[in-house]
Amino acid sequence: MVGKYGIKTEQVATYGRSFHGIAIKYGGKTVANCASCHGVHDIRPSDDLKSAVHIDNIPRTCGKCHTGANVNYAKGKIHVDPTKREAGPVYWVSLFFKWLTISVMVGLVGHIGLDLFRRFRRRDAAH
Numbered sequence: 001m002v003g004k005y006g007i008k009t010e011q012v013a014t015y016g017r018s019f020h021g022i023a024i025k026y027g028g029k030t031v032a033n034c035a036s037c038h039g040v041h042d043i044r045p046s047d048d049l050k051s052a053v054h055i056d057n058i059p060r061t062c063g064k065c066h067t068g069a070n071v072n073y074a075k076g077k078i079h080v081d082p083t084k085r086e087a088g089p090v091y092w093v094s095l096f097f098k099w100l101t102i103s104v105m106v107g108l109v110g111h112i113g114l115d116l117f118r119r120f121r122r123r124d125a126a127h
Contacts (some may be wrong), residue, residue, distance in 0.1 A: 001056075014079040038062055039077075053078070 015021045015034065023031040029088035037053055044051035052061045058074035068071070080087045 010081060011079045014081050018079075032065060036065070038105075 016025070020028075020032045024033065039052050042050075042052075044054075046053045046055075048054060051054070051057065055074045059069045059071055062073045063069035077087070077090075080090050082090050083093050087094075
């Protein structure tokens with residue numbers, strides 16, 4: 001199906017890393033899946049005015065599950081890959097937190113190492 005119609009497969013991967021995809025992996029029963037947003041038998045490209053995921057229809061589509069969904073739901077990107085620069089601010093925030101986490105962990109391990117080194121030196125000096 002994907003090859004026949006030239007559909008990109010990265011949407012499946014980005015869905016899997018999204019809130020909805022993670023919730024399904026952990027057994028969520030009332031979580032949106034592909035058909036919840038894209039439909040079942042009337043799937044259309046996002047630039048088609050009749051598509052459930054057309055920018056003008058996003059509030060109605062999301063509103064099926066999210067009460068009060070409004071035009072702000074259509075402002076964000078849906079299938080975002082935070083590892084690619086095209087993701088914009090999401091990429092930079094993801095990169096920042098990645099390096100923040102790495103530096104905190106390196107600092108923590110370094111601190112523990114230095115503390116253990118000091119303790120062993122004190123113990124050896126006491127004997």
